[in-house]
Amino acid sequence: MSQEVRNQEPQVLWNHFADLNAVPRPSKKEERVRAFMVDFGKKLGFEVVEDAIGNVIIKKSASPGMENRKTIIMQSHIDMVHQKNNDTEFDFLTQGIDMYVDGDIIGAHGTTLGADNGIGVAAIMSVLSSSDVAHPAIEALFTIDEETGMTGAKELDKTILSGTILLNLDTEEDDEIDIGCAGGVDITATKNYDLENVSFDYTTCVLTVKGLNGGHSGMDIIKGLGNANKMMTRLLDAMQKAGDVHIESIHGGSLRNALPREANTIISFKKTDAIMDKFNRCKEAIHDEYKSLEVNLDITLTETTAAKLALTATDSRHLVFTLLGIHHGVYRMSPDIAGLVETSNNLARITLENGALQIACLTRSSVESSKTDLASSISGVMKLAGMEVKLSGHYPGWQPNTDSEILDIAKAKYETLFNHSPRVVACHAGLECGILGERYPGLDMISFGPNIRGAHSPDEHVEIPSVQKFWKYLLEILKDIPKA
Known part of the structure; x- marks a missing residue:
């Protein structure tokens, strides 16, 4: 060709x-x-x-x-x-x-x-x-x-x-x-978790979000497209409202400058009508919210081989709370240039494997003080969760x-x-x-x-x-x- x-x-x-x-x-x-x-x-x-x-x-x-x-x-x-x-x-x-x-x-x-x-x-x-x-x-x-x-x-x-x-x-x-x-700064958070054995009567599943448009995390952030990491987090939060959910692993997104198109997590939980109802209601809500933007969105929960080790229910819950608190999307529009995004953040990548967590964001702004403000806000949420936070890659x-x-x-x-x-x-x-x-x-x-x-x-x-x-x-x- x-x-x-x-x-x-x-x-x-x-x-x-x-x-x-x-x-x-x-x-x-x-x-x-x-x-x-x-x-x-x-x-x-x-x-x-x-x-x-x-x-x-x-x-x-x-x-x-x-x-x-x-x-x-x-x-x-x-x-x-x-x-x-x-x-x-x-x-x-x-x-x-x-x-x-x-x-x-x-x-x-x-x-x-x-x-x-x-x-x-x-x-x-x-x-x-x-x-x-x-x-x-x-x-x-x-x-x-x-x-x-x-x-x-x-x-x-x-x-x-x-x-x-x-x-x-x-x-x-x-x-x-x-x-x-815009200028930018990379935010990277890391933490190591202790793991515990998963109860034998728990069901282990792979929760997958895929089919999103993705795109440029600067130019396309204004479009309100879906972020697979944030959708995955919402689904986990909904399930945790009905029972304990143990997170074994997460692989969401890829590059800092790309909107996350896909995410998956392996989780274990006691399969009840209540927890499945929460999952399905949240899934339906997400599909409804993004039906005009993300026509190929696909959310699945598929049973897999039982997990042996995972985060505790408390650590799993606190991790989800942290991910919920990390801002993604437009933070402030420019008051001086019509239609210009001044400040934004992309919750770009989440990896959790064998208890080792890494979260990667890219914060952008055409105003240095606003970039610093948002980066500090996101870092604060991460630090409250006991994570080590590093800011790097500053550019004007x-x-x-x-x-x-x-x-x-x-x-x-x-x-x-x-x-x-x-x-x-x-x-x-x-x-x-x-x-x-x-x-x-x-x-x-x-x-x-x-x-x-x-x-x-x-x-x-x-x-x-x-x-x-x-x-x-x-x-x-x-x-x-x-x-x-």
Whole structure:
């Protein structure tokens, strides 16, 4: 199916995307894609630099007649989120993405597509490999580990770039120009529980929540989609109201930046009409609440081999109380920018195995004090439950600058090309611009990209006409970079 992708227009971009998607590139394991990018730049005869953390920088001189323009930085990240459906056999460490074309969209069979941020990378590669695109001097910056820590941006060498304008190609709405984004912090809670033998007359079951949409924990948090971890917690709480429930294990969610699509827990309890009635009523309520949003939601309670060791009923109850108390979703909307989520939290992952518990959250905000407030609130709930809490991976937001030369150029170009005004927005995702602006103060920055749907989930797909629009728009912006 790669050939069908390569046949789409603009072919130069889709060919680079197909080449990129043939290289395994999960976050924190970018060795092969880094080598791929280095080889790409060297084959073109350009200066190629790898900094100490692993970012790849390819420098190309201005095209004829553009030598007096400002040097620009074109930036995208080379890692991708590795998510797959449970019934999909796929190894992100060894396999290239299996793509398909369906009408006007390109997706992947059972996995994330990597359009986030592979389309941006492919667009930059297309400019670098071109002989007929007008452009100023370019410093192409390909960062690593954006999706799980923004490590590349945080550790970027502060002396390696000279550009004064940055074009970040990592947004997912083709009628938007982004000029701001949220910062974030990872919250991790751990605790070890003593286990006890489960009574012989208890029934052991697997409680499973699956079939949710999932999605980007920043961009999609406003949609009110289901969180498998929170649904599982509600069901456990309902059952505990009718009797003791012993939790043996939990596996819910996966990555911090992905809304949890699936969760399961092994539990033991005395099977009574009362406890089953509580479960069924809660299940029915959840289905009713999410019937228009989560049409494939599937909740099951299936008997399995009897458990031998599990948390005590008291510890199980207290764990559920804690999970109930951890905020998930929008915490505060921006009072200044209509429709913008200011602060949110994603209860991303819960694991409990052999008494060892770990809870992982990602708290985002465009306001640092609000981010701190919510992180403190969540940490407080965890600490009351006797958990050890660690805050890590702090990264700053990107403060919007409406007095921007490149923004004015981009707005004018958009209006000329498409006969209407773009939306100038700040987003609730964690773009690297805030960090890059700290590393290189004074950068004039915008972010834009094509329509990408379902990012960070196996439903991820990109719209072919939108990529064509994005490519046309990018080329026009490059032509109009101001003089130095």
